Amino acid sequence: METQSIPWREKVQLIVRFLRGSIHYFVVALLCACLGMVFNALTPQVIRLTVDSILGAEQPSLPAFLQPLLPLLQAQKLHALWLAAAAVLLLALLRGFCNYGQRTQLSRGSESFVKRIRDGLYDHIQHLSFSWHTAHSTGEIIQRCTSDVDVIRTFVCNQLVEVVRTVFLIILYLVIMFRMNVRLSFVALAFIPIVGLSSGVFYRRISGRFQAADEAEGDLTTCAQENLTGVRVVRAFGRERFETDRFCEKNEKFASLWIRLGRLLSVYWASGTLLTCLQVMVIIVCGIVESVHGNMTLGEFLAFISYNEALSWPVRSLGRVLSDMSKAGVSLDRVGYILRAPEEKDAPEAAPHSAAGDIVFDHVTFGYGETPVLQDVSFTIPQGSTFAILGGTGSGKSTLVHLLDRLYDLQEGRITIGGVDIRSFTRESLRSQIGLVLQEPFLFSQTIRENIAATRPGAPQEELRSAAAIACVDEAICEFPEGYETLVGERGVTLSGGQKQRVAIARMLMQRAPIMVFDDSLSAVDAETDAKIRAALHESLGKATVLLISHRVTTLMQADCILVLDGGRVSELGTHAELIAKPGIYRDIYDIQMSSDDRRLLGKEGV
Ligand SMILES: Nc1ncnc2c1ncn2[C@@H]1O[C@H](COP(=O)(O)OP(=O)(O)OP(=O)(O)O)[C@@H](O)[C@H]1O
Numbered sequence: 001m002e003t004q005s006i007p008w009r010e011k012v013q014l015i016v017r018f019l020r021g022s023i024h025y026f027v028v029a030l031l032c033a034c035l036g037m038v039f040n041a042l043t044p045q046v047i048r049l050t051v052d053s054i055l056g057a058e059q060p061s062l063p064a065f066l067q068p069l070l071p072l073l074q075a076q077k078l079h080a081l082w083l084a085a086a087a088v089l090l091l092a093l094l095r096g097f098c099n100y101g102q103r104t105q106l107s108r109g110s111e112s113f114v115k116r117i118r119d120g121l122y123d124h125i126q127h128l129s130f131s132w133h134t135a136h137s138t139g140e141i142i143q144r145c146t147s148d149v150d151v152i153r154t155f156v157c158n159q160l161v162e163v164v165r166t167v168f169l170i171i172l173y174l175v176i177m178f179r180m181n182v183r184l185s186f187v188a189l190a191f192i193p194i195v196g197l198s199s200g201v202f203y204r205r206i207s208g209r210f211q212a213a214d215e216a217e218g219d220l221t222t223c224a225q226e227n228l229t230g231v232r233v234v235r236a237f238g239r240e241r242f243e244t245d246r247f248c249e250k251n252e253k254f255a256s257l258w259i260r261l262g263r264l265l266s267v268y269w270a271s272g273t274l275l276t277c278l279q280v281m282v283i284i285v286c287g288i289v290e291s292v293h294g295n296m297t298l299g300e301f302l303a304f305i306s307y308n309e310a311l312s313w314p315v316r317s318l319g320r321v322l323s324d325m326s327k328a329g330v331s332l333d334r335v336g337y338i339l340r341a342p343e344e345k346d347a348p349e350a351a352p353h354s355a356a357g358d359i360v361f362d363h364v365t366f367g368y369g370e371t372p373v374l375q376d377v378s379f380t381i382p383q384g385s386t387f388a389i390l391g392g393t394g395s396g397k398s399t400l401v402h403l404l405d406r407l408y409d410l411q412e413g414r415i416t417i418g419g420v421d422i423r424s425f426t427r428e429s430l431r432s433q434i435g436l437v438l439q440e441p442f443l444f445s446q447t448i449r450e451n452i453a454a455t456r457p458g459a460p461q462e463e464l465r466s467a468a469a470i471a472c473v474d475e476a477i478c479e480f481p482e483g484y485e486t487l488v489g490e491r492g493v494t495l496s497g498g499q500k501q502r503v504a505i506a507r508m509l510m511q512r513a514p515i516m517v518f519d520d521s522l523s524a525v526d527a528e529t530d531a532k533i534r535a536a537l538h539e540s541l542g543k544a545t546v547l548l549i550s551h552r553v554t555t556l557m558q559a560d561c562i563l564v565l566d567g568g569r570v571s572e573l574g575t576h577a578e579l580i581a582k583p584g585i586y587r588d589i590y591d592i593q594m595s596s597d598d599r600r601l602l603g604k605e606g607v
Contacts, residue, residue: 006336011329014336015156018116025109026161029102033165036098039091040310041172044303046091050084052299102161110157114149121145121335127343130407131368139222144338147217148331155328159321166314166321173307180300187286188308191279195272195315202268207326209261214330216254223250276312283308344427352429355514357418358382359404359545364413366403373399374568376413381561383418386538386546388556390586391565397549398439400565401519404547405434417515435513437521441504445489448477451503452484455511467509470536472529473502498525505533509540517547522555530555553586553593562586 006014019026125141170192177185227234227243234243287304290296296304359381366374374396381387389397402408404415406427415422422430435455443451452467453459464484468474476499480486488495488503495503501521508516522530534555537546550556557576564572564579564586572584579586 005333006340008329010336011332014332014339015152018113018120019156021116022109022112025105025112026157029105029109029161030164032098032101032105033161034168036095036102037165037169037172039094039098041176041307043088043091044306044310045176046084046087047306048297048299048303050081050299051302052297054080054084056298106157106161110153113156114153117149117152117335118145121149121338124339124341124343128338128341129344130402132341137218137222137225139225140218141338142225143218143221144334148214148334151328151331152335155325155331159325159328162317163321166318169314170311173311177304177307177311180304181287181290181296184283184286184290184296184304188279188283188311191275191282192315195275196318198268198271198275199318202264206261206264207329209257209264210327211330211333213254213257213261214334216250216257220247220250220254223247279312280305280309346426347423350424350426353418353420353425355417355425355430355433356383357420359515359547360416361400362414362416364400364403364410364415366399366408366411368399368408372568374403377565377568377570378413379563379570379573381545381547383545384543385560386548386558388548388550388559388562389565390550390553390556390562390589391571395565396568397565398519401436401517401547401549404515404517405436406430432511433513433515435508435511435516437501437504437508437516437518439520439523441500441521443488443495443500443503445487447482447485447487448480448503449484451488452506452510454507459510463510464506467506468503470509470533470540471502471505472525472533472536473499473506476502498529501525502533505537513544515545515547516541517549519549520551522550522552527552527554534558553590557590 122145125145174185174189177188223246227247234240284305287296287301291298291301361377361379364374364377365372377396377400389400391397399408403410404422406422406425410423417425417430444454449461449464450457452464456463461484465474468477477484477486501523502525505518505521522533525533530552531554538558546559548556548559556562560575562572562574562576562579563570564584566585572579572586580590
């Protein structure tokens, strides 16, 4: 799946959009963090006071509210030392409280933030067009909704807060340091842009590598997902070795990308450590010179060193945050790519319409890409009739259904139902009136009852059973120990292809749609069951318009009208009797398919 970079302004808007409702947690967390910094900054001052005025003989400089303590500090050195120790303890306790507040608020904020992203993404994906879904791999969509969302969460909830905290800390410490010694503070300050610059260079270099690693992870997920979904094919064709090799190859590429990334990170961290040591060394040397010249007391020197050391780690971590920012930037691009995809939207004038009336395909031309799949296709399906479509593989039969259901939008021509262009229907009203059974039906990992009742939850059991009986699957369901409560899917029973198709037919019948489409949906049942189902459907469908697609002539021959598609064009149109009366594709297929068995079966059906 491609990833276009989205502008930073849009990335910020994206974050702000999902932060709504949880911003107060982050504000409180930040306040706690800043307060913790203040308490942190007071500890070296206690040390300075202890060294200079309790152990040494300097006149203590205390803020006005602490002036009453002065006589106590000067009178009894031991009491003063206890007081200093108690102050350090108190500051540590206060820092602990702030830390606790920061973490609890952050975890609440981050959980509600990430929940909002997941909900937003899921809801958006539900409204993306079918063409978008077919164009993008499921594995990668899942990866973007899980790992990428996680990277964004870590960035917003930990690193972004860390940046604000670090900036506050740098300002606070620099103010204190400048008040203590301006010259030495300038030396400490000079290192900040150097560290910042090296982080910036690093940030630019690493961004592309993170993107490549993420794309490799997407490939790996897709490969694993495909393999697990197609496990039957893998086993049947003995492709285990091939699949393992394919996975290993992708896994190796993924691992080597991360190793290269790790190497780059190590270079950064090693050079950062070197820079920090250099800065500490320079400050110690300059501080000693300042102290020797009497520009600093010993206590001030010690306090300055601890401020400087406390400053070096956050400045470096700023570099790490910047590098993580590049990763988060890539993840925001990838999640943003999904969120930017346009949702299926009805035309402003679209409204719910009744799907009663004739269905007309009027000079329809359509292609998924450059090559047209359907060319100038025109035909009419009278309301209440059974209309069949026959055609070779890839002739465009399913494409007709995709267009009727508006899974894809028409490029040329128009389709009308009862004289109303299907583009004037809201998609919901159109789709709710077209019952669809696909060649490869999908059943949810729920009970058979829930699957059949998917279109009408809460429908009475008798109705479910009668729909299942029409689809000739009721008997098979009742044979399961748990009957209709049998769970299907990975954690339940595995239904045969034919059983799945019949459950899907029952599900569609529950919809009671005025238009019913069977897209090669009896291909997995034997000819006899196919005939039984058709007979039962014939009796129960009433006034519904039925569109029947099949490769099997016996399935189609009773239809009111049969259309033969050839290479995306209408080749023949007429009743079974009309079509076999003249040479053409239909008669050829009929002659090939009609074995003596079929003729016997036809005799049974009385055709
Ligand atoms: N989502 C898609 N994207 C691109 N091409 C597609 C897509 N779906 C179908 N096609 C192509 O369109 C052509 C017609 O496909 P369609 O599924 O309509 O044929 P069909 O007659 O139903 O075939 P079959 O009987 O094998 O199911 C084929 O060449 C197919 O490769």
